[in-house]
Amino acid sequence: MDKEIKDNKEIWNNLIRFLHQNTGKKPNDINSVLFLIGVQELGKGNINFSKEEKQDLMHIAMCKVLSFGDFYELEGIDKDGWPHWKNIKPLPNVDLKIQEEFIKNYIIEYFKKEIGLHI
Numbered sequence: 001m002d003k004e005i006k007d008n009k010e011i012w013n014n015l016i017r018f019l020h021q022n023t024g025k026k027p028n029d030i031n032s033v034l035f036l037i038g039v040q041e042l043g044k045g046n047i048n049f050s051k052e053e054k055q056d057l058m059h060i061a062m063c064k065v066l067s068f069g070d071f072y073e074l075e076g077i078d079k080d081g082w083p084h085w086k087n088i089k090p091l092p093n094v095d096l097k098i099q100e101e102f103i104k105n106y107i108i109e110y111f112k113k114e115i116g117l118h119i
Contacts, residue, residue, distance in 0.1 A: 031058060035058055037107070063085035070088065073085065
């Protein structure tokens, strides 16, 4: 288990380096990475988003990455091009540190499967 945690930390650090190199800005936390995923999933490029839209982008990202664990499924896209997700399975009830690692694992899976990143 300790080796797996160490490996995941190394993979996460590699992902952060990749994002820093490709965006010119180092994501400082998991929310920054979720924001980038949300922008990618929305597909409208890096435009100016309102505070509410930024929160919506992070929600889109969270649903997308958790869809790899069959927690969410895409319901559809609204007239403005925003995806809407449906919760299909309850998330595990764990403490915050474990929850963050849980989400990081799905973020890593997202970048491997959706972006084709080899990290």
